[in-house]
Amino acid sequence: MADEVCGPYLTNSTSTNAGWHTFSSVFIWKRAQILVAELWAAFYPASPSEPHPLFPAGAAIHQLTMFADYRVPQILHHLNIITYPPSLLKILRGQVMLETGCREELSIRSASIVAVERVRLAMLRLATEADEDDKREGEDGTRISSVLIDFYLWDLAKRVENGEESITGIATVPIEPVHRTRSIWY
Template identity: 65%
Template sequence: MTIVTSSPLCVAHENHTQKHAPPKLDIDDHGVNPVVKNAEFALKVNIPLLFLARLAYNSIPDCFWSEREGHSDRFGIEWRTGWGEDSRTVHTGYWSLVAAIDRALEEGIPITDPSFYSSEDLCPDALIAHIFRRAAQSSENIPLLKERIAILREVGSILTTQYRGSFQTFLNTLQEEHQGRATALHLVKKVTDTFPSFRDEVSFEGRRGETKSSTASFAADVQYKVCLWKRAQILVAESWAAFHPPTTSNLPHPLFPAGPAIHQLTMFADYRVPQILHHLGILTYPPSLLDLLRNHAPFPSGSREEVSIRSASIVAVERVRREMLELKLAAISDSEGEEDIGEEELEESVSSVMIDFFLWDLAKRVESGDESIEGIQTTEIVPAHRTRSIWY
């Protein structure tokens, strides 16, 4: 499938999705990422604090590719190896963001409190810069600090003035609006409607459409609104995953008591997943785009190249998901004595969210050399595309 028909850049291959459907997935528990292990425990913990931590993580853009990629002096945050650990390490990439928030909380800075981080008096810019101070070995500062501060102020101000400074109140309002049956997608839409800095959308021109008048038909340029919503979806997905039990539980999900319908979300279109999709042959790029990637050419946010890579990745992961559903349905059909699974239950059993989690971790392991793909033909690992953007 070609995403940009006027000038194809990225193609998602149907036959490759059949070869690379990932196995059964579990949520990866990183040491610095606080994850609630089951729904029973979730009902006993301080849920508002966990929500605010998730909101703080995802309010701040995850734009951490480095000009010093692969070097020890790239931007990083020194903190504990994980919660409860005495050893320390330098966290890089996304985990540097999480480590900075965790370190601030340990230092007694209430950075997950919207009434605190929205206030320039209580939380001046200099304090936020201190929270994101680099490790001694790093030669780079955190990118987009000014933009990150502005987003924290915006999100905190909206929560404070409209929702009593509580993400829990925000969630309660959502459930009231949907008579207690709000899903993950409902929450994503409310986040993008409420917080402009989560509204990851572009107007994309390039298709030709036929316009008819009373006297003639003629081709006309058409503008399409492309909604990618990466940070909004990952905020919702990680909040869902924090209460996602590894084993079957009869308790309702704390966020979505009528069911999350998590399968309605897409993958989170940023850097790493497109990179591994290309390595697996699920996406192909033309030579001109490969040259730009190999040379670390910057792609402006909203550019044809960037939107094509991100959009094609969403389509590709949806095809992987569809193939996994077909395999699961075939396995059920071949099993004698198995009870038929309902269509809704089948759809819910495989999500692009979990596929994204798996592929993101796989991409990091392959890039670092800790793992290699065997048994299938792969392409070179080309550098991830470089876009400095608040939307990632």
């Protein structure tokens, strides 16, 4: 179902969020995915037994990745889930504007997508080990999804950056500035 909603949007879009990395195209469809995820979340039924009013057959939300923005990579780095080379840390700390689609920007965003997918898979494995009932993703694949992980991490990053919350119990690195780029895709 996510493909059915995103498809017309992507087909009718006049431009794409694409870049080149090692001789191949990289497409990041953040806006299309957010469209589906926000519609799904905004109209989510009060009871899980009720069908979704916009996606009665299921939104296939589990097919979406995280949204590859600037905030989630920041918290993933803080949590030691992704690491940055010293050269990139220097760029971030200097608040240097990255060119849209450059190697650094694509690397940060792509690493975040991969990292959140790995977090999702680890969560599914832990749920399976903990309790047979928890291993299910849900009837519509939404119990443990990259979309919900993205929502949580984005909010967590803001709270940590603003000093409203701190991470305890695990080793973290100092929270770094977000990467900066001028783009309509964020």
